[in-house]
Amino acid sequence: MEKRVSLKDIAGKLGVSIAVVSYVLNGQEKEKRVGADLAVKIRQTAEELNYQPNQIARSLRMKSTNTIGLIVADIANPFFGQLARYVENEAGKFGYTVIFGSSDENAIKSENLINTLLNRQVDGFIIVPAEGTVGQIQNLIKKNVPHVLVDRFFPELNSSYVILDNYAASFHATNHLINKGFINISMIAYNTSLIHMKERIRGYMEAMKNNNLTQYINCSEVSFEESYDDICLALDSLKIDSMPHAAVVFATSALSVSGLYWIQKNNIKVPLELGFVGFDGGESFDLYNPPLSFVQQPLEEISREAFRILLNHIKGDENCTQIQLKPELIVRSS
């Protein structure tokens, strides 16, 4: 690369110290009482030479990079892609850039990611924590690294987080199906100890119990890695063609979409032969014929709040803020 122009170059050209030019370029000429004419001359030559501050040098000196790390499960997953976009927008408004990484719900990858971003001196983290990463988050707390968890959190830890009211989400989803007359309602969830999943399962269970449908409770927990095969097995075991008709609540967006693949493959008619509530609406729910019902998260609000809280931490606020937002059930034909 071409040599960049530095403060030294400007100072050299004008025969002044680099301190003054740093002052005026940072708008401190008033406080430092720099001569008005000198100030304009400095600004002019900075312009001429097309001076661009070296953020790395600045970061080293200031011990802050104006950079945040965003760790999601998978940036290619539209849910996390959306999240990333909202975070990017919000961060941009405050002069922050974002470095991202995908953990694949894997604790080892998560640890590597956190460490490399830490070494790169990010000012803070927004993290969708994977299973088995309590220690990593605990470490951030110990080191006093600003961070906010999103989508999930660890109840035993005192971190800031912003999440969905997951219990309410599946509780309402299940009730919706019950109100439509379904009785034989199953849930497809991930096999994980993470709280968001446990809460979604709990909401489903409670709704079933409240309606005396305990005998129909049937929750299949599939693995992250083999999810499609596991889902097929779980759905195959449903007695779709018997009465009362079956219905399924899916616990995440990816799970719902996999479910749709199975439904298509088996040529099932929704909602006639199978009740359906998905999670985190995507095109597929809209474009399905007829359109499908799903639980909607306020993703933009989640992202906005997460960044806002993170910024407070970065600025020194030590108090944890824990926010739970309300889901919305988008009711359509299923």
Added chain:
Amino acid sequence: MEKRVSLKDIAGKLGVSIAVVSYVLNGQEKEKRVGADLAVKIRQTAEELNYQPNQIARSLRMKSTNTIGLIVADIANPFFGQLARYVENEAGKFGYTVIFGSSDENAIKSENLINTLLNRQVDGFIIVPAEGTVGQIQNLIKKNVPHVLVDRFFPELNSSYVILDNYAASFHATNHLINKGFINISMIAYNTSLIHMKERIRGYMEAMKNNNLTQYINCSEVSFEESYDDICLALDSLKIDSMPHAAVVFATSALSVSGLYWIQKNNIKVPLELGFVGFDGGESFDLYNPPLSFVQQPLEEISREAFRILLNHIKGDENCTQIQLKPELIVRSS
């Protein structure tokens, strides 16, 4: 944040110079002939103190950050999310982290993004260039900043790029519809001067001309901002219910999905009432009943090649590499 341990701390504890500890921690004890026992002691205390190198300091000194900038149109768009993921994977293998930004196909945003990433001293860029950003890319060339363009490029510029053979993509897509017996074939594209779009349009036109269907050529160019409304207008004007039946080739993934919304709204039967070829397959094409045909890009290969070329540039290779990859037409019921 807690104070991090530095080379100085290790050196202090052992009563040696920071130079030696830098040497052994960088595996240069052989070249620098550091005593074997000292080396193990240094490694030990580095371990004990949990030393983590400060990449910012390292970057300042080395004038390289091991960071690349990735600029896409919109990270929330699954096509670009996928791209980002593949780039992330590839970069990770070589110790690079990626900072991303979304340009929204907007030249101003693109310029801001490029500048802030430049100030953050990224070692290079992978860019999906927006319309009107020739000057920005030219600037990178002038400054000798390593970069590779992706998805589109500027023919008048000598940059590395890796793109799809866009001409072939829509040429084959159109021919496929012709072979299925469609005659009245339209294209929906974006209203942009960017080459990838011009090539997709050209491929459509050529296929039509080659089959003496010039009179049926009908290409609607919609705007990025109002794409859905524009698409509806364009599709409304098609005479779907007349003979010969109409067919549409969509020039991007987002366009195709918008088209599906219109198709659903108007309750059109594909392919019975309307021929359809989409771009960049997503779930929606799979889940449509019956599944839809589309042009598939080798996204992983594009990403891998783009990073590989970028890395070569970063390492000093001044020669531009320009790659065009073959699309695949995934033929299903439409």
Added chain:
DNA sequence: CTGAAAGCGCTTACAG
């Protein structure tokens, strides 16, 4: 009003 100087945490040519 202005500048010399220290220091952020590293790497590396150089001297012994």
Added chain:
DNA sequence: CTGAAAGCGCTTACAG
């Protein structure tokens, strides 16, 4: 075999 020292490009307390 080992260390003192310069320097990457900034910011800022301090002295005049």
